[in-house]
Amino acid sequence: MALRHAVLAALLDGEMSGYQLSKTFDVSVSNYWHALPQQLYAELAKLEKEGLITGRVVIQQGRPNKRLFTLAAAGTEELARFIAQPSRPSFIRDDLLVKVRACEADGTFALIGQLEERAGQARAKIALFDKLLRQLRGTDDEDDFLARAPRVGPYLTGLRGKAFEEETLRWCEQSARVLRLRAENSRPRG
Amino acid sequence: MALRHAVLAALLDGEMSGYQLSKTFDVSVSNYWHALPQQLYAELAKLEKEGLITGRVVIQQGRPNKRLFTLAAAGTEELARFIAQPSRPSFIRDDLLVKVRACEADGTFALIGQLEERAGQARAKIALFDKLLRQLRGTDDEDDFLARAPRVGPYLTGLRGKAFEEETLRWCEQSARVLRLRAENSRPRG
DNA sequence: CTCTCCATGTAAATGGTTACATGATTCA
DNA sequence: TGAATCATGTAACCATTTACATGGAGAG
Incomplete structure (x- = not known):
């Protein structure tokens, strides 16, 4: 499991919703990590429950409400631990x-x-x-x-x-x- | 599921054992399809049961016996069908x-x-x-x-x-x- | 009036990884 | 004497995909 780290890494760029995150994965992240929106929503929920990120609701008019997530201190530490560990071989499928x-x-x-x-x-x-x-x-x-x-x-x-x-x-x-x-x-x- | 197609494609080069196949995946196939030996053994068993490949046992001295697999006609047809279908986007993870x-x-x-x-x-x-x-x-x-x-x-x-x-x-x-x-x-x- | 964008999820089914199990031979 | 190669698998667990579900706003 390391989708979590790809998500944490993306949140270094700042607060993001699940939807924005899925767009980011589509364009820039997809070249080294692929994930479907459903996975991202699920992972965000898990990360929040574990206290690695914090979410807040933003109420919008004319479009659905959204939840924006930010890295918590525990999330930053988890990223540092991840970086220090040896990497697994890269994985390709085409x-x-x-x-x-x-x-x-x-x-x-x-x-x-x-x-x-x-x-x-x-x-x-x-x-x-x-x-x-x-x-x-x-x-x-x-x-x-x-x-x-x-x-x-x-x-x-x-x-x-x-x-x-x-x-x-x-x-x-x-x-x-x-x-x-x-x-x-x-x-x-x- | 499309590990099966990577396996069938590899068997176009000729008869192979699960072990040889896992080596082939390691060196040449791994750049576009990654799979562990256990997956290959399981997939070969499934493909044989479905009649897409045929296996024969080779008894060896001084080393374990092995099973060599060859493409069957149904396997070649399955490959052709696969090639004609649209491709899914490539999948990377690093x-x-x-x-x-x-x-x-x-x-x-x-x-x-x-x-x-x-x-x-x-x-x-x-x-x-x-x-x-x-x-x-x-x-x-x-x-x-x-x-x-x-x-x-x-x-x-x-x-x-x-x-x-x-x-x-x-x-x-x-x-x-x-x-x-x-x-x-x-x-x-x- | 249809399509795309925004926005978030659940549930079932499939697929992949990790851990375990065995054991002789050959090379350094 | 320890590691690598040959050779094949099973079982439990985890991750991913597919299918489903909803609904308003704005563009063409």
């Missing part, structure tokens, strides 16, 4: 790569479509990361920001996310090209 | 990135060590992927191999794995450098 590995001559057609779709998603994520990084660094150049900003964690993970998506894009394009070429070459010639 | 995101001034020390450790693991994996790719392509150059080899799936996923580890290595080195620099700058000066 259908599309299983498919590419399995792909034989037939079935190539559907796969090329999926590679192009994934490439499109990667382009969109690269744009999002670019925006995020620009926002974080403001007017500083990158080296200055990394040397002097109060917190660099989110920037460093953003760099990793962006690089990951760029690599994904490059690979999807290459793989689609290879599969297309092979499909053409294996067609009977007129 | 403690180390959660820690980097969470990292504040203190606790930096332990983290730098973990980044260096991960960098070392990445270097080892890059070497493994290089070896794997060289073995697969034999004396061909890469473009020829990708254009003409009977199966390119394992080569393409190997390229992705290698690129991923290279990016990981680069990022770990950069992050460790940044954190080290900041630790020095924030130390009281003599």
Whole structure:
């Protein structure tokens, strides 16, 4: 179990609702930790009960009320303990790569479509990361920001996310090209 | 559930025991699908019962007997169906990135060590992927191999794995450098 | 008038991890 | 003499996904 630590880490950026948290997980955190909204709501409830975070209700007009959560002292300490512990190996799971590995001559057609779709998603994520990084660094150049900003964690993970998506894009394009070429070459010639 | 498809895909390379499969998952498959040996043994048993693979016992001297599994026709068809379906988004989970995101001034020390450790693991994996790719392509150059080899799936996923580890290595080195620099700058000066 | 965003959850089913169990052989 | 490799599993526990449930506001 370590979804809790991903949640605590996200709350370092300030007070957040479950809904906001799920958006954050979608865009920036998802590149190193994936979780569904239901999990986040459940985890927030547990963390509050254990006293690692504290929640307060905000009443809104014209939209549902929400609960905002903040890190408590016990939560900060728990994060420090977590950081000091050895890390477990990273965990990846990707259908599309299983498919590419399995792909034989037939079935190539559907796969090329999926590679192009994934490439499109990667382009969109690269744009999002670019925006995020620009926002974080403001007017500083990158080296200055990394040397002097109060917190660099989110920037460093953003760099990793962006690089990951760029690599994904490059690979999807290459793989689609290879599969297309092979499909053409294996067609009977007129 | 789709561990089954990763298993079926791996069996395209030929007959394998649960033990061999767990080694394969460790080295090449792990870059897009992670699974423990116990899961693999359980999944093989299920796949055999459902008729997607067939097993045979090989009696050995000086070491335990083993069971070798082969894809059955129904297994190949199941793989084809799987490839035609839309892919789910990829799933990543990495403690180390959660820690980097969470990292504040203190606790930096332990983290730098973990980044260096991960960098070392990445270097080892890059070497493994290089070896794997060289073995697969034999004396061909890469473009020829990708254009003409009977199966390119394992080569393409190997390229992705290698690129991923290279990016990981680069990022770990950069992050460790940044954190080290900041630790020095924030130390009281003599 | 339909779709998306906001906002929060519960319950059942599936899937994954941890701990345990065994035991001979080979390499350092 | 201790560790790693070969080789296969079971059982209990934990985590995650899928399906369900609700409902007003604002945009196109």
